[in-house]
Amino acid sequence: MKELNKERNLKKVLIFLGAIIALVILNIWQSGSFYKLNQIIKNPKIQVFTIILLAILIEGFPFILIGSLISGSIDVLISEEKFKKFFPKGKFSSAIVASFFGFLFPVCSCGEIPVSRRLIKKGIPTAGGISYLLATAIINPITLFSTYLAFSSLKIVFGRFLVAFICSIFIGILIAPKDKNEILKEYEEEHPDDENLSKIDRILFHSEDDFIIMGKYLIIGATLASIFSTFIPREVLLTISKNKILSILSMQILSIILSLCSYADAFVANTFTYLPDMSKIIFMISGPMMSISLIFVYFAAFKGKFVKKLLISVFLTLFTIGIIGSFIMR
């Protein structure tokens, strides 16, 4: 019943939007300035918006697909008992082990969401699942190596690793509920356990569901990220960065709206030459943990209440570590 109402409301909104768009087109057509549309398309802002949107998607989709396939394989091939046997049961120990999983499956930020969802569903301690979710995009060989390439400084690489490690374990332990159902959003999965199907078909069916749901939210998130990236000049945030506290805060906001891949953000951070090192490190951790395109995918995979708790705690933890760190690291 609730679903039906939601559908009806959404239909009304869409019909309303459609009517407005139709009116605008009719108006342009009547005023005889239809050729202006061509100028709008050629506008550099539209070009930039399209390029950035497509770039995030072309970069993100293969990783979501790989992540979905890994997730499907975990579900079909590895039994719950096996997982429970090999994975540490304690909150703390599971969070530590899971934060190093990035060395086993170095998937990018988009790919780790379906995998972590599946790991939690399979019954690994929730603290482990959360710390895997936060750590993998940063604590993996590719990201750490690209950070070294960008900065040529082991201090920055170690700083990035350490802050990400502390943050993911801390948040894993802090917000993990006992019951996994408080985290996982149930979405309709079709005949996942149909015994008549071959293992490959079952893996593919699981992957399909993951890809369609998370891909959809990646498109919405990437659209927002490219709107921000196109229209907000970076200087606005960089000029208020002179103050230590403001510089941490503005780097957190910048990383959220830019939605860069964790393999690339170090090269962008390196261009903020006048910022303290700690602000750059926070920029490189906040992005892979809570960029705007990821936030949408989080809402697709997990329950809203949990995602809100996760985002608030990541934001505050990074802010606190950033402030303390900027006084230690000079």
Next chain:
Amino acid sequence: MKVLKSKHFYKSMIFLIYFLFFLSISFTGNFKIFVKKFYFPYIIIGILILLSLLLAEIKKLKRFKETSFFDILTFCIFLFPLILLIIVKPTTLPTYTALKRGIQTEFLTQDVLKSLQEKIEIEGKYKKLTIKQVLGLAKSKPEQIDGKDIIVEGMVYKNERKFMLVRFLITCCAADATPLGIEIEYKENGEKEEIRNDDWVKVRGKVKIENDKVKIIAEEIIKTELPSNPYLY
């Protein structure tokens, strides 16, 4: 048209259009407008996974399941970026982005130093360098480049005060593009074709380093076509 009411039809269409899209950008090489070559293997893996998902979904077409409004909405969301791409037909990031992001006139990372060890092409008395190499040399070994004749290629950005040659450096994708720029000292010749913002040009001239700032005293600026690789890596 029972098939149009099937949930699996819309899902298959999503896999099909994205399979074709990824296939076409990898065949035409157009993926380079958006992401670095490094991503090519991942795109191929993506294509293979999409194909398997498509085949698996087609198998399901036999079992009819009625589509809901949300399935069609999902289909439209997936369609949106591709329709935008077809209408806008983007070619490369314009200098508008450079302004928004702030043009970097100093730049040095380890891979710049590495690229300086590669063999440099020579055209007449001019050395062919990229903006990234010029900025790297100016910072690391200024004596090796100051006063030398070079050719550099890039996009024009000019206003009342400055004339700059700009090129985007990308690490993964266009979202992380960093604009690198060199100031050009050039007196425009009234008879020649006017050079505008976003035009691609080749600049021949002498490098001059003053107070750690590098610029090129241009002898000639020639308009060129958009290169096959518009970005630097």
